[in-house]
Amino acid sequence: MSNDLYAVAAEDFCLIPMGTGEPSVAGYIAECQRILEKSGLKYKMHGYGTNLEGPWSEVTKAIHDCHLAVHAQGTPRIATDIRIGTRTDREITPGTGNEAKVKRVEDILSK
Amino acid sequence: MSNDLYAVAAEDFCLIPMGTGEPSVAGYIAECQRILEKSGLKYKMHGYGTNLEGPWSEVTKAIHDCHLAVHAQGTPRIATDIRIGTRTDREITPGTGNEAKVKRVEDILSK
């Protein structure tokens, strides 16, 4: 078992800027997507968060850098909800974890 | 303001069966998708959860029914993480909330 678990079986986060004076968050989330693009990690935005895959230290660092960037946009406080999963019972090819999970469910439903 | 808030600005949940003796969850998540299909609500599975839209009472009832169904599959314990959002500053056309959020971010990024 590695000392840096591959957190791919499930990583998803939802960042919420606080104290901004406006209910819209699209400008902040767009900035996060730019940070994730630079990280080199695989990511995919959905309607209430962003899927992210990679080694534990890299995915948590990427979210930290999103906080730094959103603070730099003038946000005084940020709350993020993270779902993170690891597994040791199967090898996960980097960048295929979240897609593979959806496919397994779809395969069952199509039977 | 309605007494049943339209929880569409953000609803996402991730259900985790516990004590099943197997790490795979695809069979349980597939059952949840069948329950959501019957609910008539708009939903969309992603790599670490499922987006769901509708009035508060209906989306929380749908997740309750997923618990009932997964218990009926023999699961003794279930833990679910729900992100739920409401807003009163804008009208949301039912079934368009989560998609509209992704589009607003993509529009900013494409500029």
Added chain:
Amino acid sequence: MSNDLYAVAAEDFCLIPMGTGEPSVAGYIAECQRILEKSGLKYKMHGYGTNLEGPWSEVTKAIHDCHLAVHAQGTPRIATDIRIGTRTDREITPGTGNEAKVKRVEDILSK
């Protein structure tokens, strides 16, 4: 199995007001505590959320009413993270679920 699962094995929520123009949330969380007090359910605030126990329909209704109250304070948008758990393998005396969980861990640690 009841049609209204007793969601006591684990219910915890963290409500975040958005677009308020101030980073402090204490005034909104205090209002939520007043709503929970009126609900008659057992609840307990901690450093990053509030534990809540009761039947599924009642705990989700209580959180809905917190949203209503915080919107009524002038908050245009609210995001809440909920952890909710149910189990069918043991009877849970109403109002003892969360405390019993902490005690079981403490008993193991004190051995």
Added chain:
Amino acid sequence: MSNDLYAVAAEDFCLIPMGTGEPSVAGYIAECQRILEKSGLKYKMHGYGTNLEGPWSEVTKAIHDCHLAVHAQGTPRIATDIRIGTRTDREITPGTGNEAKVKRVEDILSK
């Protein structure tokens, strides 16, 4: 602004072992408390998770080490929900963040 944000305004996590064949999790959560004790960080268990305070890199590393330890107990898969908050508008004395938040709400309620 530091390059390692002090994640004290809000850090809370709930770790769920999967595929263990038993619904009880107390033995795994006890192991996590031992890991947190060794980390030197301030932490406090509640009915549905554990509050944790410290610099971002240290709190995420502590949760990673909990995953390592619970995998070492024979758990093939783990899912954790993390709530993490940072703020730049106020200095937070290390180890006082979560308690201070509860106190501010209680002060409002006691008026």
